Structure formats: structure tokens, C-alpha cells
Amino acid sequence: MNGSVKAVTGTDARRERWDGHRADRRREFVEAALRVLESGGTDLPMEAVAAQAGVTKPVLYRYFADKAALVDALAERGSQILLSRLMPAINSDGPALARIRAAVGAYFAVIDEHPDLYRLLARRPGTDGAQASTERDKELISTTLTAVISDALCRFGLGSGGAEPWAHGVTGLVHSTGEWWLRRRSMSRTRVVEYVTALIWSAFTGILREGGIVLGPQDPVPACRVPAAGRPAGTGSPPALDPAAGPIPGGGTG
Amino acid sequence: MNGSVKAVTGTDARRERWDGHRADRRREFVEAALRVLESGGTDLPMEAVAAQAGVTKPVLYRYFADKAALVDALAERGSQILLSRLMPAINSDGPALARIRAAVGAYFAVIDEHPDLYRLLARRPGTDGAQASTERDKELISTTLTAVISDALCRFGLGSGGAEPWAHGVTGLVHSTGEWWLRRRSMSRTRVVEYVTALIWSAFTGILREGGIVLGPQDPVPACRVPAAGRPAGTGSPPALDPAAGPIPGGGTG
DNA sequence: AGTAACTGTTACTTCAAGTCACATACCGTC
DNA sequence: GACGGTATGTGACTTGAAGTAACAGTTACT
Structure with missing residues (x-):
């Protein structure tokens, strides 16, 4: 048969x-x-x-294949853990400030729970250098953030050319503060979270303000629909901050 | 004799x-x-x-004594190079925005000139882990920045409790954006510098704004006299950004 | 029974970090 | 001028972790 x-x-x-x-x-x-x-x-x-x-x-x-491959897999796992906590926070409804705070809170919660994994991935041993999968994890997060920021900027009718550098910047901001906090723990977690949130919130509203938009702590932003993966960033120019050096509306004296 | x-x-x-x-x-x-x-x-x-x-x-x-010691020495050298370009920029006279821009510009100029040194120090090989001189260089820069920020906050009559986390945050912001830019170079140096400057400027003015102070691009800030090394940060609380929500929603306990 | 895919082992090679034993040169002291 | 303290330097070693080779057993489909 x-x-x-x-x-x-x-x-x-x-x-x-x-x-x-x-x-x-x-x-x-x-x-x-x-x-x-x-x-x-x-x-x-x-x-x-x-x-x-x-x-x-x-x-x-x-x-x-080698140690780098293992570490890579760990990185992917780490990113999953992190993103699975981060994205709901970012995409939650509620005012923008609350969402930023929730996201930052989630980030610090994760690194608080997995400090060793975090430290390992922060400074890759084994991943000797340039090419091989250079930090797919941080890259993944930054890429996702790029999409989020890009989306937010578009919703306010602003150019999204800054989305990519800003995404990497904010990622690094949180990352570095996290590393410092893990090393020292010289203040409570809620406190760092609050400080970091304040900084990001300030940066965010400030960028909007350069574009003539004033956003208050309670003001909502339509929730982001995150696209599959980061578009390479749109177009636009850096805001011309300095009225002496170029156009742009009434100096920050709002 | x-x-x-x-x-x-x-x-x-x-x-x-x-x-x-x-x-x-x-x-x-x-x-x-x-x-x-x-x-x-x-x-x-x-x-x-x-x-x-x-x-x-x-x-x-x-x-x-070992490789870590050599790398440490390199790190110190790197910090010197960096700080020697950074501090004049930060301490120059002129409006705050111009000074931030000059500092960010100096940072990117340095990493543009010494990419390999930068990459080496970014992810320390050899420095195995915890104790031995964990990143004296980044620490040094953050510490210096802490002093600068702390000083600035004091001049505006604001609490300087956030100086330390913010210093590490801004350091990481610039650092990460720098790493990304070195890897990709997907935009001109002047352009990244402009974007990063915009972000930091926004964050800075936003923090001041939370304290009720409005700073325009042209407004001067008295030049900082940088003390020998960073005081461990002063006192103060995170700004209460959200008048409605009391404690923290996200992330869990502190 | 034969065999394609796995399971696993011990023992090896390789490479860079770090150490040991030993030899030489300078120059101030006696 | 001989002595000796501090440096100069070398070739050959040890150590430790990454990675490989060769070999042997198990399962279940053909």
C-alpha cells in the first residue's frame, strides 16, 4: 500500500x-x-x-554559525520583548504626553527586568565589527520609531525629513539614560522616567512649535497606525531655527 | 667631588x-x-x-597592564580631543542656539575626522564589563555636560535635579545619531547637525518653558563657567508636566 | 535491511591575550 | 674602571575561548 x-x-x-x-x-x-x-x-x-x-x-x-549569530538571536529576542511593551504604549489612545510617558515607563520597566540582556546587547561582544548584522535590534527599534515620528509629523503637516535622525536620537537618549540609571540607580525609576519623559516631551512640542503648532499636555494626537517597517524617511528640511540665518516665523517668543 | x-x-x-x-x-x-x-x-x-x-x-x-588599559588610554585621548573642541563651542559667547549648534557641529566634525577611534570607543572591546573603568570617556563628557546643564538651570532659577539624567540623555542623543550617521551618511553633515541642533534646542527651551521661561533663538545666556568636574547634580523634582494625571500610569513600580 | 535526517560525544586546531626567562644598554655611584 | 639600578629589548611559552573534525548512536521513513 x-x-x-x-x-x-x-x-x-x-x-x-x-x-x-x-x-x-x-x-x-x-x-x-x-x-x-x-x-x-x-x-x-x-x-x-x-x-x-x-x-x-x-x-x-x-x-x-558562530557566537555573533547567537547574540543576534538574543538581540532579536530582546527587541521583541521591548517592542511588545513599547508599541502598545505608544499606540495607546490618550494624550500625546501620556503616551510618551507610558512608552518611556515601559522601556525602563523592561531594562529593569532584564539588565543583563540589556547590557550584553548594549555593547556587543563577539559582533566584531562592521558588516555582520550591525545591531539589528537597535536598528529595528529606531526604524520603528522612525515610522512613528514620521507619521506624527505628517499628521501635523510637517516635513518628515528629520524623522530618521530624530528617531535615532531619541533612541539613544533613552538608551543612554537607561544605561546610566542601571549603573548607578541613583534615583527611583519613576523619577528617571519622569525626567526622560519631560525631555522628550519638550523636544517633541518644541519641534512642533517650530512648525507653528502648539501642543498642550492634554491634547490628543490621532493614534499612529504603524506601517510594516520604516520607510526610509520622507522629505523636508531641517527647521530654520535662526531667524537671522533664514526665513521662518516669529522667533520662539511665543 | x-x-x-x-x-x-x-x-x-x-x-x-x-x-x-x-x-x-x-x-x-x-x-x-x-x-x-x-x-x-x-x-x-x-x-x-x-x-x-x-x-x-x-x-x-x-x-x-592589559588591553583594557590601552583602550582606556585611547578613550582618554578621545575625550580630550572631543572636549577640546566641544568646550570652546559651548562656552563661546553668543545666543544659546548658536552655542548648541556650534557644539553639535564640533561633535560631528570630530567623529567625522576620527571615525575608527569613535567606533572603537563606542563599543568597547576588551573592557569586559562592569567594574574596570567603565567608560571613563563617555562618563567624563556626561559629567561635564551635567555641570553645564546644571549651571544653565541655576541661572534660570530652576532646580537642577534633572541635570544628570538629561546630560546622559543628550550625550546619548548625539552619540546615537552620530553612530547612525557614520554608518549611513545618508545626509550631509551640516544637515544632521541642523536636525540634532533643532532637537536639542527644542528640548532645552521646552524644559525652560515648563519652568515658565521663554527663550528665543537670539536670546543670550550668560556663558557658563564650567567647574572643575561635575557636581553630582543638585536638587529638584521632575517638572510636573501633566496637571491632570498625578502619578505614573505606565511601567509599574519604581 | 537500508538510509536520511537528526542526536550527541571527545579531542583537536587556532588565535589573541598575557607571561616568563633571559640578554643588553645606559649612566650614575663608588 | 667595576658595580648595579633602571631601563631596553627578544623569543618562547601558557591560557582560554572560539570554532572544527571525526566518529558513534537513534529514530522513523522507504
Whole structure:
């Protein structure tokens, strides 16, 4: 009889049996790596990861070409964790300020829960240098933020040329403050969050104000529909801040 | 006769002969390392540095305990280069906006000239982790900025409690945008500088505005006298941005 | 039974960091 | 002029982690 898979699909079922299994296995190792990070310290020896997963190095190397690949996977995991907390906050309804505060709060909550992962990804060991997947995680976040900012600017009828640099800027702002806070913890989390929120809020409203728009803390902004991934940024010019050096309306004395 | 040093100072002159020589020698190696960075790539093998200096490893190791120490020295050098361009810009006279622009411009000019050094210091290899001189350079810059911001806030009669987180935030803002720009160079330098300046300017004026002070692009701020090193930040609370909402919604506990 | 895909192991190579043992040069002291 | 303290330098080593090679067992489809 031929209930045999081969007869039905035309391929040897011994091949397909394992499809998708790789992904599971990789996840296992990522979990193991996370456990090593939690217990261990700042570095992440491959041997320890393998041991934590209950096997030896060569097995690990069957699923990750090298250490950079593992760290990459960790980065992706980290980004997922972060974005899954960040996006609901950013996309929540409510006034803009509350959303910024929620997003910043979520960010600090995440790094508070996963300090080791954060530190690992912050300064990549293993990712030696330039080309190979340079910081796909931060890039992913910045890209997402680019879309959000770009969207917001468009809604106010402003050029979105600044979206990309500003997204990277804000990402770095939060990131650096986060690193500093983790290192020192010289103030409560709610307090840092409040300070960071104030800074971003000021920056945001200030940019709008340059475009002639005044936004109050309670004013709503239509929720962003985040597009699939960041468009490379639209067009527009940097605001001509300095009335002496160019056009643009009545100096910031609003 | 005894023109001998020992007779005069009480110590063997064979000891003092070398005082201060170490510093010179270390400088030599730092130069060599810079040359390696320029020609080579992203990594910095000790052997290459030694070779570049015309000697072998053990000699290098007589002046630097380990690689981290060398990188530290490079970081210090980098900070010096950066601060020597940054501080005149920040402390120049002229309106606040112009000074911010000059400072941001100086920053980008420096990283444009020393991209490899910048990249090395951005993600420290060798500095394994926690304790040993964690990023003395960025810390130094942030500390200096803390002083500047703190000073500025005081001049406007505002609490300086936010100076430290904001300093780290702004440092990170510029840093991240710089990294992104170096990687991509998708816009001209003057353009990024303008965008970053706009963001910082907005943040700055916004913070002042929360304190009831309106600052225009042309308005001067008394030049900062920068104290020797950053005071640990003063006192004050985060601005209560949201008159309606009391405590924090997002993120959970502090 | 034969075999394609996995499972896993021990033992190796490689490479850079860092150390050891040893040899030489300068120059002030005696 | 011999002595010796501080430097100069080298080649050969050790160590540790990344990554590889060769080999052996298991499962389930053909």
C-alpha cells in the first residue's frame, strides 16, 4: 500500500520530518543563553550556554554559525520583548504626553527586568565589527520609531525629513539614560522616567512649535497606525531655527 | 667631588632619571594604536600595536597592564580631543542656539575626522564589563555636560535635579545619531547637525518653558563657567508636566 | 535491511591575550 | 674602571575561548 508520504508529496518524508524543528531548538538555546546571563555575569561563553542547555559545544554550533549569530538571536529576542511593551504604549489612545510617558515607563520597566540582556546587547561582544548584522535590534527599534515620528509629523503637516535622525536620537537618549540609571540607580525609576519623559516631551512640542503648532499636555494626537517597517524617511528640511540665518516665523517668543 | 645627585637629594639619581619617561612612552603607544586603527580595521590586536611602535608585545605590556588599559588610554585621548573642541563651542559667547549648534557641529566634525577611534570607543572591546573603568570617556563628557546643564538651570532659577539624567540623555542623543550617521551618511553633515541642533534646542527651551521661561533663538545666556568636574547634580523634582494625571500610569513600580 | 535526517560525544586546531626567562644598554655611584 | 639600578629589548611559552573534525548512536521513513 502507499499511504507513504513520498507517494503523496513526491518528496522523501524523512526530510520534512524535521522542518520547523530547528526553530524550536534555536529557541531552546536562546533560553539557555538567557539563563546563563542571569546567573553568570557579563560575558557569555559558548561552552556555558551549551552546558546550560545540557549539551556540548558542537551541538550549539550546529544551530548557530558562530557566537555573533547567537547574540543576534538574543538581540532579536530582546527587541521583541521591548517592542511588545513599547508599541502598545505608544499606540495607546490618550494624550500625546501620556503616551510618551507610558512608552518611556515601559522601556525602563523592561531594562529593569532584564539588565543583563540589556547590557550584553548594549555593547556587543563577539559582533566584531562592521558588516555582520550591525545591531539589528537597535536598528529595528529606531526604524520603528522612525515610522512613528514620521507619521506624527505628517499628521501635523510637517516635513518628515528629520524623522530618521530624530528617531535615532531619541533612541539613544533613552538608551543612554537607561544605561546610566542601571549603573548607578541613583534615583527611583519613576523619577528617571519622569525626567526622560519631560525631555522628550519638550523636544517633541518644541519641534512642533517650530512648525507653528502648539501642543498642550492634554491634547490628543490621532493614534499612529504603524506601517510594516520604516520607510526610509520622507522629505523636508531641517527647521530654520535662526531667524537671522533664514526665513521662518516669529522667533520662539511665543 | 660630590656634585652627585645623591649627595644633594638623598636619593639615588638612577631612580629619578626615568621619572616622567613612562608618560612619554605611553603616549607613543597610544599614537601607534591610533595608527593601527586608522590603517587596519575595527579590531586592535596588541601585537599589531606593538609592531606599529616598532617593538614586541612584552614591551607594550610593561606600560599597559592589559588591553583594557590601552583602550582606556585611547578613550582618554578621545575625550580630550572631543572636549577640546566641544568646550570652546559651548562656552563661546553668543545666543544659546548658536552655542548648541556650534557644539553639535564640533561633535560631528570630530567623529567625522576620527571615525575608527569613535567606533572603537563606542563599543568597547576588551573592557569586559562592569567594574574596570567603565567608560571613563563617555562618563567624563556626561559629567561635564551635567555641570553645564546644571549651571544653565541655576541661572534660570530652576532646580537642577534633572541635570544628570538629561546630560546622559543628550550625550546619548548625539552619540546615537552620530553612530547612525557614520554608518549611513545618508545626509550631509551640516544637515544632521541642523536636525540634532533643532532637537536639542527644542528640548532645552521646552524644559525652560515648563519652568515658565521663554527663550528665543537670539536670546543670550550668560556663558557658563564650567567647574572643575561635575557636581553630582543638585536638587529638584521632575517638572510636573501633566496637571491632570498625578502619578505614573505606565511601567509599574519604581 | 537500508538510509536520511537528526542526536550527541571527545579531542583537536587556532588565535589573541598575557607571561616568563633571559640578554643588553645606559649612566650614575663608588 | 667595576658595580648595579633602571631601563631596553627578544623569543618562547601558557591560557582560554572560539570554532572544527571525526566518529558513534537513534529514530522513523522507504
